[in-house]
Amino acid sequence: MNLNPEFQRQLQLEFSQARLIGVPLILGVIFALTYIIDDYQFASVTTRSALGLFLLMVSFWGARQAVDSVLEEQRSHTWDTQRLSALNPWTMMIGKLLGSTLVVWYGGVICLIIYAISAPNATNFIWVCSYAITSGLLVQNLSLLLSLCALRKGQINSNSIIIGLAILAAFTIGSFIIPLSESSQEIQPNVNWYGVNATVQFVSLMSVIFALFWCVVGNYRLMAQELRIRTLPWVWLSFALFLILYIGGFIPAEKFGDYFYTVAFSICLTLSYFAVFTEHHEPMRIKRLFTYIAAKNWWRSAEELPLWCVTFVLAILVAIPLSFTHPADIEELHIYPLTILLLLLRDIGIFLFFNYGKNPQRAFSLTLLSLILLYGVFPSIFTATKLKGMVVLFLPLISDSMVLSIFCMGLQSALIWYLLYKRWLESV
Amino acid sequence: MINVEHLIFEYPNLRALDEVSFHIPQGSITALVGPNGAGKTTLLRCMAALEQPVSGDIRINNIDVLEHPRECHRIIGYLSDFFGLYDRLTVRQCLHYVARAQGIAEEECATAIARVSKGLHITDRLDVLAGTLSRGLRQRVAIAQAIIHSPRVVLLDEPASGLDPEARHELAELFLELQQQGMTLLVSSHILAELEAYSTDMLVLREGRIIEQVAIKATTHTQDFKLTLASPVANLAALLQQIDKLIIVKVEHDQSALLQIQGDSQQQHDTLKNLLAQNLPVCEFAKITSNLQDTYLETIRHRS
Numbered sequence: 001m002n003l004n005p006e007f008q009r010q011l012q013l014e015f016s017q018a019r020l021i022g023v024p025l026i027l028g029v030i031f032a033l034t035y036i037i038d039d040y041q042f043a044s045v046t047t048r049s050a051l052g053l054f055l056l057m058v059s060f061w062g063a064r065q066a067v068d069s070v071l072e073e074q075r076s077h078t079w080d081t082q083r084l085s086a087l088n089p090w091t092m093m094i095g096k097l098l099g100s101t102l103v104v105w106y107g108g109v110i111c112l113i114i115y116a117i118s119a120p121n122a123t124n125f126i127w128v129c130s131y132a133i134t135s136g137l138l139v140q141n142l143s144l145l146l147s148l149c150a151l152r153k154g155q156i157n158s159n160s161i162i163i164g165l166a167i168l169a170a171f172t173i174g175s176f177i178i179p180l181s182e183s184s185q186e187i188q189p190n191v192n193w194y195g196v197n198a199t200v201q202f203v204s205l206m207s208v209i210f211a212l213f214w215c216v217v218g219n220y221r222l223m224a225q226e227l228r229i230r231t232l233p234w235v236w237l238s239f240a241l242f243l244i245l246y247i248g249g250f251i252p253a254e255k256f257g258d259y260f261y262t263v264a265f266s267i268c269l270t271l272s273y274f275a276v277f278t279e280h281h282e283p284m285r286i287k288r289l290f291t292y293i294a295a296k297n298w299w300r301s302a303e304e305l306p307l308w309c310v311t312f313v314l315a316i317l318v319a320i321p322l323s324f325t326h327p328a329d330i331e332e333l334h335i336y337p338l339t340i341l342l343l344l345l346r347d348i349g350i351f352l353f354f355n356y357g358k359n360p361q362r363a364f365s366l367t368l369l370s371l372i373l374l375y376g377v378f379p380s381i382f383t384a385t386k387l388k389g390m391v392v393l394f395l396p397l398i399s400d401s402m403v404l405s406i407f408c409m410g411l412q413s414a415l416i417w418y419l420l421y422k423r424w425l426e427s428v
Numbered sequence: 429m430i431n432v433e434h435l436i437f438e439y440p441n442l443r444a445l446d447e448v449s450f451h452i453p454q455g456s457i458t459a460l461v462g463p464n465g466a467g468k469t470t471l472l473r474c475m476a477a478l479e480q481p482v483s484g485d486i487r488i489n490n491i492d493v494l495e496h497p498r499e500c501h502r503i504i505g506y507l508s509d510f511f512g513l514y515d516r517l518t519v520r521q522c523l524h525y526v527a528r529a530q531g532i533a534e535e536e537c538a539t540a541i542a543r544v545s546k547g548l549h550i551t552d553r554l555d556v557l558a559g560t561l562s563r564g565l566r567q568r569v570a571i572a573q574a575i576i577h578s579p580r581v582v583l584l585d586e587p588a589s590g591l592d593p594e595a596r597h598e599l600a601e602l603f604l605e606l607q608q609q610g611m612t613l614l615v616s617s618h619i620l621a622e623l624e625a626y627s628t629d630m631l632v633l634r635e636g637r638i639i640e641q642v643a644i645k646a647t648t649h650t651q652d653f654k655l656t657l658a659s660p661v662a663n664l665a666a667l668l669q670q671i672d673k674l675i676i677v678k679v680e681h682d683q684s685a686l687l688q689i690q691g692d693s694q695q696q697h698d699t700l701k702n703l704l705a706q707n708l709p710v711c712e713f714a715k716i717t718s719n720l721q722d723t724y725l726e727t728i729r730h731r732s
Contacts, residue, residue: 005528013516077512080478081573084501085529228477228497283440288482356440427440 004091006082010069010099015106023107027053031114042118050118051132051178054111055170058136062104063143063166067159069100070147074156089223093144097219101140108136124180127201131180134208135173139166141215148222152280155361176204193249210246214239232299236275236307240314243267261322265337268315269344275307276348277364281355283427308348315341333397334405342409343396347371349416356423429454429581429612430475435484437470437636444470445481446636452614452629457607459623459644460616462633468616469509471633472583475614476506488581502531505579509586509616511570515559519550519569522558523576530577544572547602563590571599575606582606584615588622600625651696652677655685655703656712664708671702686716 030053034046073079082092112129119125143162150158180201191203198206221235244264251259289304319337350370354363374394382390392398393412396405430452437445444467452458460468473479475486477497486493493500514522520541527537545551548568553561558569567590575582588596596619603613603626614631617623623630624644632640660682661667668676668685673695675688689699700713 002528002534005525008528009514009517009521009525012521013514076515077508077510078514080476080506080508081511081526082529083478084476084504084506085526086502086531087529228501284438284482287438288480291483428438 004095004099006087006092006095007099008095010095011102014065014100015103019103020106023103024110027107027110027114038118042114044118044120046118047115047120048178050111050115051128052174054108054115054132055136055174055177057104057107057111058101058132059139059166059170059173060163061107062101062136062140063163064159065100065104066097066140066143067147067162069096070144070151071156071159074151079151083227087227089220089227089229092227093216093219093223097140097144104140105136124201127205128177128180131177131201131205131208132173134205134212135169135177138208138212138215139169139173141212141219142166142169145215145218145222146278148219148226149278149280151226152222154280191250192252195253210242214242230303232302233305233307233310236271236310237314240268240271240311243271258325261318261325262335264318265315265322265340268311268318269340271311272308272315272344272348275311276351279307281306281352281360281363283356283424286424287428312341312344312348315344334400334402336397336402336405339396339402339405339409342406342413346409346413346416349413349420353416353420353423356420356427429456429489430614431485431487432475433485435471435474435481435486437467437474437479437481437484444636445474445484448484448633448636448638450631450638450641452612452631454612455607455610456628457603457613457615457626458629458631459620459627460614460631460633461618461620461623464618466633467636468633469585472506472585472614472616476504476583477501478506502577503580505574505577505582507570507574507582507584507587509589511567513558513561513566513569513573515557517558518555519545519558519561520554522569523554523572526573527576532577540576544576547605548572549598564592564595567591568595571602575611578609578611580611582611582613584613586617587615588617588619596622597625651689652716653687653689653696653699654712654714654716655687655710657683658709658711659683661708667706667708671699671706674699 030049031046034049035042037045073082085092087095112132115128116125119128143166146162146165147158150156150162191198191200193203217235217239221231224231244267247267248256248260248263251263285304285306289301292298292300292304319341322335322337347367351363351367354360354366357363379391379394382388382394392404393408396408399405399408430450432451433449435445435448436443448467448471460471462468470479474481475488475493477493477500481494484494488500489503491499491503514525517525523541523544524537527540528534532540541554542551545554548571550565550568550572553565553569558566561569567587571584571587574584588599591599600622603615606613607626607628615623615627627644630640630642630644631638632642655668657664662682664682664685665676665679668674668679668687673690675690677686677688679685687699689696700710703710703713
């Protein structure tokens with residue numbers, strides 16, 4: 001039988017005989033204990049334990065397995081062999097994800113069986129199982145995605161951060177799923193999406209499934225890039241458009257016109273920040289980009305284009321209609337689209353400035369520190385010293401004058417990008 | 429087989445490869461030599477499509493490596509200087525995985541494993557965990573992984589580091605065997621004596637530039653000889669010029685000379701006979717053997 005070689009290798013490594021016997025044995029002991037606590041029957045303690053153990057296993061252990069399936073290759077110097085193989089990105093990704101986590105699902109299925117036996121009411125059983133399984137898959141896929149990003153950035157010891165995030169995800173899912181499992185009430189539709197009424201549970205499940213889909217697509221794309229397959233940034237653009245349309249559907253029909261562009265603009269900004277913080281930024285990539293642009297090789301230029309540029313351009317496009325809708329202020333903050341774009345440009349410039357420095361590993365923490373100073377400390381100092389005019393320099397959205405806010409941010413952005421350009425020239 | 433044109437690769441603040449151009453013929457074993465930091469590993473990684481250069485052109489078997497890296501991966505075998513093995517798998521499992529990952533059908537894997545393990549003398553280690561192997565055996569397993577799919581081009585970065593003299597000799601024999609099978613090999617190494625045993629060509633890289641490409645085992649047989657006489661003979665140069673198929677490189681004090689003889693060993697015998705026929709008091713007539721190290725050092729000296 002021609003099994004997926006990566007899947008087969010992961011099984012050989014992770015699905016050992018010891019685990020095959022050990023996992024049900026340990027779970028058996030735990031459930032024997034809960035059975036005794038429950039007065040020699042499968043009742044609430046067993047139900048909660050089964051669900052809790054399932055979430056911990058698929059999230060914590062599953063995330064660890066998924067992360068190791070990528071980062072361990074780099075640490076063991078076997079990644080080049082894999083990159084040179086004839087395996088396509090899909091085979092490689094599925095092999096890693098399913099092969100490394102199969103042992104986790106083996107334990108997970110045992111937990112779900114115990115849950116099915118001990119659940120006091122079967123009203124939400126299908127919901128709970130569907131939500132638990134898709135959430136587990138999402139956490140594992142997300143972990144693989146983050147580990148591929150870490151690999152590209154050369155941060156091969158990021159296991160603990162990613163697994164920490166996975167544990168956080170497990171608790172978040174648990175806080176939703178455990179009350180759902182204990183509820184015996186009929187679920188009423190209470191969410192409206194583009195005029196379609198649905199329950200919170202259904203919408204949550206669909207959101208998790210969509211998130212899972214995009215995670216799989218993201219993993220495929222990152223794996224393709226690792227295997228040196230050339231890619232254009234259309235997937236990132238599609239993801240941004242999907243988010244705009246999907247989240248836009250939750251805006252009440254009567255306020256749709258007022259808020260749609262604000263929501264779309266916010267999504268583009270968030271994605272731009274996300275892309276710039278997760279992508280690997282090397283000065284040589286920009287040099288290659290300029291070389292291709294100079295040679296009018298637009299296809300290659302698009303391949304080298306940083307992802308944040310895509311959502312930034314989309315944000316500019318959304319900013320045009322947004323400017324005409326005169327969005328309402330949020331408390332003391334005015335929504336000046338151009339100022340916000342310049343603000344984003346300044347922050348990206350700061351991050352890239354640190355990235356092109358001698359210690360790019362510290363770029364994120366240095367940027368975070370800079371942003372705390374710019375958004376929090378400096379405005380507070382000027383507020384405390386009654387120099388309110390100076391506060392506008394750092395928080396331009398509080399200014400009643402749009403022109404002044406654009407001038408302040410334009411000045412800062414120009415300064416940062418000038419310094420960034422100088423640093424980039426020194427790097428290449 | 430391999431054509432590299434104007435290849436430029438840059439690290440921040442460092443041009444690792446500067447307009448590198450060369451051609452490697454099919455079936456050759458080319459030694460890639462140069463001091464530390466010359467750019468050997470970067471060049472091999474670019475050729476294996478693992479790194480993306482700023483500009484230039486690499487063609488292996490007419491495949492544009494930069495445009496079609498995945499197609500290139502199918503016809504090359506690459507051994508990194510910092511290779512790794514799956515320590516928790518047996519050697520057989522490691523080779524089976526790489527064979528399958530390189531597209532070899534399940535039913536043909538056993539044959540492929542048997543072939544490479546025989547060639548690398550690891551047949552008796554197939555069921556041993558890779559993590560328990562010595563450095564030398566690990567190197568052999570890694571080479572077996574690199575060639576299991578019978579690639580047309582094999583790129584090896586320091587393949588003999590950590591091997592004992594016997595293993596190095598076996599490696600040289602293996603490379604010659606691969607060459608006979610039609611493979612083209614590019615081998616980077618610091619140990620020039622080891623490269624000498626099998627290299628047909630030498631590529632000298634220094635500070636990111638190719639400073640020399642020479643054929644080591646040339647097909648034309650011109651051999652350097654040293655002639656020493658027991659006592660000086662007047663007009664030695666004129667006497668030597670009368671001898672057929674003899675090139676005089678240098679004559680010193682009418683007593684010694686550096687000569688080049690065109691032809692095979694019969695021609696060398698005839699030359700010696702002619703020298704004696706001229707009544708020259710020959711006390712030494714010896715071949716001057718120039719090894720890879722001499723050639724390399726001479727190249728470096730000339731270019732520095």
